[in-house]
Amino acid sequence: METRITLLQQFARRLFEAEQQGTTVKPPSTQIPNFALEDAYQVQDQIAALKREAGLRHIGWKTALTNPLLRQRSQAPVPTRGYLFEPALLTSREARGPGFLIEPEVTFYLDADIAGPAATPEAVLAATRGICASLEVAGGRYGERVSFVDLAADNAGAAHMVVSDLILSPAEAGDPASLAGLSVELFKNGELVQSGKGVDVMGGPAHAVAWLATQLHDSEKMLQRGQVILSGSFTLPVPAAPGDRITARFDRLGSIEVSVT
Numbered sequence: 001m002e003t004r005i006t007l008l009q010q011f012a013r014r015l016f017e018a019e020q021q022g023t024t025v026k027p028p029s030t031q032i033p034n035f036a037l038e039d040a041y042q043v044q045d046q047i048a049a050l051k052r053e054a055g056l057r058h059i060g061w062k063t064a065l066t067n068p069l070l071r072q073r074s075q076a077p078v079p080t081r082g083y084l085f086e087p088a089l090l091t092s093r094e095a096r097g098p099g100f101l102i103e104p105e106v107t108f109y110l111d112a113d114i115a116g117p118a119a120t121p122e123a124v125l126a127a128t129r130g131i132c133a134s135l136e137v138a139g140g141r142y143g144e145r146v147s148f149v150d151l152a153a154d155n156a157g158a159a160h161m162v163v164s165d166l167i168l169s170p171a172e173a174g175d176p177a178s179l180a181g182l183s184v185e186l187f188k189n190g191e192l193v194q195s196g197k198g199v200d201v202m203g204g205p206a207h208a209v210a211w212l213a214t215q216l217h218d219s220e221k222m223l224q225r226g227q228v229i230l231s232g233s234f235t236l237p238v239p240a241a242p243g244d245r246i247t248a249r250f251d252r253l254g255s256i257e258v259s260v261t
Helices: 004-021 037-053 068-074 121-126 148-153 176-180 205-218
Strands: 058-064 080-085 100-110 128-138 160-163 183-188 191-197 228-230 238-240 245-250 254-260
Touching: 004 037, 037 058, 037 080, 037 148, 058 205, 080 148, 080 205, 100 160, 100 183, 100 205, 100 245, 100 254, 121 128, 121 176, 121 205, 128 245, 128 254, 160 254, 176 205, 183 238
Parallel strands: 058 228
Antiparallel strands: 058 080, 100 128, 100 228, 100 238, 128 160, 183 191, 183 245, 245 254
């Protein structure tokens, strides 16, 4: 009889292979009895190990469902998070694929470690080298609507990200309250489709990164110097198919754009 650990390892490999091959799999909650968030994070860890074995470099972390509207839509009791590996950071402003969900976020470049269990927004900014506008280009390996724990197992939908060339120092970007006051407008092919504020990201982007540091501490992990951190979406995600162009216009952080091809 297969142990639960074996089942989780097998599913992690299927998810890893699906990501590499551009295919889909059935969500784990339909295959593994009583699949829970703790199981999802074990699957994440197994996928991360497979990526390291394949020579991919872990470059940071992303939060997910930090916006209450997203949690409500997903029936998620808490936010979640996922690993970022080097291929996620697009060097161009193009994302290739059949379709993505685009979210405007603030990215943090860390210059020092941030450890839990009680990280603060002020500690996040003290450990930050730079802050910039970004777009998360989220994907998935299921091909169907799934539960919160299924999303978490799929590395919280991590796929790609594009970042602005305009990087502000923490002194230029402002304190946690200033970041919470940031606003963004999101355009699809030139039409305004969403708008939001930083306060909707768990009280502010720096607050969301502090939550992430504390959550990782519970898993005996930490945010490390040199990592990039996607702090969470200001708005609901906007679907984008080949031919679509998505532009986010942040106050003070400038604009960032991605085209799906």
